[in-house]
Amino acid sequence: MKHADFYIGLEFVASAGFRWRCTDVGSRTILAIQLERKDPNWYQGPPYIAKEVVFDEHEMARCHATNADALSAAVKEHQATAHPGYPSEAVWHMLQARQGQSYPHAGVLRFDRLRPDGEILHPFAGRQEEGEWVVDLYLPFQENYEVMPERDFIALPRVTSADLQLRAAAKKNS
Numbered sequence: 001m002k003h004a005d006f007y008i009g010l011e012f013v014a015s016a017g018f019r020w021r022c023t024d025v026g027s028r029t030i031l032a033i034q035l036e037r038k039d040p041n042w043y044q045g046p047p048y049i050a051k052e053v054v055f056d057e058h059e060m061a062r063c064h065a066t067n068a069d070a071l072s073a074a075v076k077e078h079q080a081t082a083h084p085g086y087p088s089e090a091v092w093h094m095l096q097a098r099q100g101q102s103y104p105h106a107g108v109l110r111f112d113r114l115r116p117d118g119e120i121l122h123p124f125a126g127r128q129e130e131g132e133w134v135v136d137l138y139l140p141f142q143e144n145y146e147v148m149p150e151r152d153f154i155a156l157p158r159v160t161s162a163d164l165q166l167r168a169a170a171k172k173n174s
Helices: 057-061 067-080 088-098 149-156 160-173
Strands: 011-013 020-026 030-036 052-055 118-129 132-139 144-149
Touching: 011 030, 011 067, 020 052, 088 132, 118 144, 118 160, 132 149, 144 149, 149 160
Parallel strands: none
Antiparallel strands: 011 020, 020 030, 030 052, 118 132, 132 144
């Protein structure tokens, strides 16, 4: 969905199929509450008992008006993407690394980054190592792990669809 599609009171589907209700529309963001309770008193407001969550442009683009729209978009994305996905062992490793951590810079983990050599870096956890923040990375095309100082990681550009296609082509040709 686009920013212009949202209005106060709109119900929509976001990540993992959860239902949300838009509670405010800003100039670049929206606020919404997750509709997870049966008791309607949780949704009286403003102010709301339920926590309002900020959706930026990136998150709004992954929202859908209906479950059918969300499913259709997921199928199209799967068919069009050059991303190799994540094997179950890698997902397990990434979840284990995050368990019990209190990494304060969660925004760093939102976007894959592109290394100068064209490798895709997927951040999955952050931690302090010798007084410096580092980011644990998964390299999906190599099925390998690396660690990088946080300051170096955030200086890299975000991955685009074109970057994924180039990396997939390079892997195919190697």
